[in-house]
Amino acid sequence: MMAQVRAMRADARRNYERLLEVAAEAFAEHGEGASLDDIAKRAGVGSGTLYRHFPTRQALLEAAYVDRIEAIAARADTLAGQLPPGEALVEWLNELGAGLTQVRGLRALLGSAVTEGSSAAATVCAGTLRSAAARLVEAAQQAGGLRQDVDAVDILRLTHGVATAVELADGEGQQIRRYLALLVEGLRA
Amino acid sequence: MMAQVRAMRADARRNYERLLEVAAEAFAEHGEGASLDDIAKRAGVGSGTLYRHFPTRQALLEAAYVDRIEAIAARADTLAGQLPPGEALVEWLNELGAGLTQVRGLRALLGSAVTEGSSAAATVCAGTLRSAAARLVEAAQQAGGLRQDVDAVDILRLTHGVATAVELADGEGQQIRRYLALLVEGLRA
DNA sequence: GTAGGATACGGAGAGGGCCCCCGGTTCTGC
DNA sequence: GCAGAACCGGGGGCCCTCTCCGTATCCTAC
Numbered sequence: 001m002m003a004q005v006r007a008m009r010a011d012a013r014r015n016y017e018r019l020l021e022v023a024a025e026a027f028a029e030h031g032e033g034a035s036l037d038d039i040a041k042r043a044g045v046g047s048g049t050l051y052r053h054f055p056t057r058q059a060l061l062e063a064a065y066v067d068r069i070e071a072i073a074a075r076a077d078t079l080a081g082q083l084p085p086g087e088a089l090v091e092w093l094n095e096l097g098a099g100l101t102q103v104r105g106l107r108a109l110l111g112s113a114v115t116e117g118s119s120a121a122a123t124v125c126a127g128t129l130r131s132a133a134a135r136l137v138e139a140a141q142q143a144g145g146l147r148q149d150v151d152a153v154d155i156l157r158l159t160h161g162v163a164t165a166v167e168l169a170d171g172e173g174q175q176i177r178r179y180l181a182l183l184v185e186g187l188r189a
Numbered sequence: 190m191m192a193q194v195r196a197m198r199a200d201a202r203r204n205y206e207r208l209l210e211v212a213a214e215a216f217a218e219h220g221e222g223a224s225l226d227d228i229a230k231r232a233g234v235g236s237g238t239l240y241r242h243f244p245t246r247q248a249l250l251e252a253a254y255v256d257r258i259e260a261i262a263a264r265a266d267t268l269a270g271q272l273p274p275g276e277a278l279v280e281w282l283n284e285l286g287a288g289l290t291q292v293r294g295l296r297a298l299l300g301s302a303v304t305e306g307s308s309a310a311a312t313v314c315a316g317t318l319r320s321a322a323a324r325l326v327e328a329a330q331q332a333g334g335l336r337q338d339v340d341a342v343d344i345l346r347l348t349h350g351v352a353t354a355v356e357l358a359d360g361e362g363q364q365i366r367r368y369l370a371l372l373v374e375g376l377r378a
Numbered sequence: 379g380t381a382g383g384a385t386a387c388g389g390a391g392a393g394g395g396c397c398c399c400c401g402g403t404t405c406t407g408c
Numbered sequence: 409g410c411a412g413a414a415c416c417g418g419g420g421g422c423c424c425t426c427t428c429c430g431t432a433t434c435c436t437a438c
Contacts, residue, residue, distance in 0.1 A: 009434055012386060046388030051426060116359040161354030165346040170305040179347060186375030198405060198414060235417030240397060
């Protein structure tokens with residue numbers, strides 16, 4: 001909870017930020033399996049430096065995309081203010097789905113965010129996404145447009161599953177809307 | 190299409206079968222990522238032998254589970270003869286889903302079977318599953334219980350996605366039925 | 379401006395996985 | 409039995425992950 005006791009040293013901060021840039025590119029390009037040593041090399045640092053800043057692949061993935069996740073979460077509130085509850089949720093899921101298919105690393109991140117018993121389930125990204133989804137889900141349920149027997153995590157998990165399914169098709173952008181539409185149909189109250 | 194030009198040498202056949210046994214165990218235990226060298230070692234053969242019989246991980250996975258896949262496909266016809274078209278499809282998906290969650294390697298196999306542009310899409314397993322699903326899907330569509338704008342591959346892909354989603358939960362067996370039920374709801378005509 | 383300690387760097391190396399290759403062995407047809 | 413085809417095995421190249429510690433860099437206090 002405390003702010004950092006001490007500011008980062010200037011060189012450390014430079015490396016940290018350079019790593020994030022390179023990592024975001026690498027994950028987007030090669031998926032979540034991108035070589036970490038390669039990321040370190042491309043960032044012009046030793047692999048030790050990478051692992052010191054980001055002890056696990058998860059940590060790096062999360063740090064690289066945390067702003068994007070927050071943007072998506074913020075979008076939930078915007079949509080909630082513009083559309084009726086049910087439609088807001090649907091539209092948000094579509095936008096989330098679009099993000100998941102465009103940026104490969106994001107799908108992995110969502111996956112670990114909704115994995116029960118994973119250490120990643122307790123991270124900032126996971127919490128942010130879950131609570132954004134929960135707001136929309138609860139509103140939709142109260143408005144009566146959404147089944148009562150599902151919760152936000154169920155829906156995020158299913159969205160992740162649908163995104164996975166889409167990755168196996170080659171239709172790209174179109175497919176995610178189609179598949180999500182089917183899912184949404186099943187979720188209707 | 191031709192039968193093998195020549196029977197396998199006796200030692201080759203022994204190794205082949207021993208590898209299949211061990212592989213099925215290993216995939217079920219460690220998922221599709223199980224170490225191939227380790228499988229070779231446990232089967233008491235060199236890794237060269239493994240790679241000669243099964244040039245790719247896919248090939249081994251498929252060979253290890255082909256009989257299970259065929260059993261599932263056969264089950265489709267049984268169900269088609271016992272239940273109304275819509276229900277037969279639903280029940281079959283539930284059984285397929287149960288298989289996918291119980292045997293970890295199967296999920297990976299289904300995944301590659303429905304991946305467009307994958308070499309695995311042309312394999313025996315893929316064809317068997319697709320055509321079994323297609324029979325049920327077409328019957329259900331003709332009976333009017335299923336949307337017209339989806340095909341068997343869509344449904345298999347989504348089932349794979351749902352199984353992936355379930356793997357992230359910890360509820361195990363119960364969840365797959367729940368999640369599939371939602372999907373099925375969305376597929377109804 | 380500089381000395382000194384705290385902080386961070388970097389890349390070698392251990393460990394493990396994948397997969398190919400080829401010298402040696404084992405089986406089969408005659 | 410014997411020749412030769414068929415097959416075996418595991419060593420080795422390559423890539424990846426992750427750790428460790430001697431060295432370089434930065435910050436601070438004077």
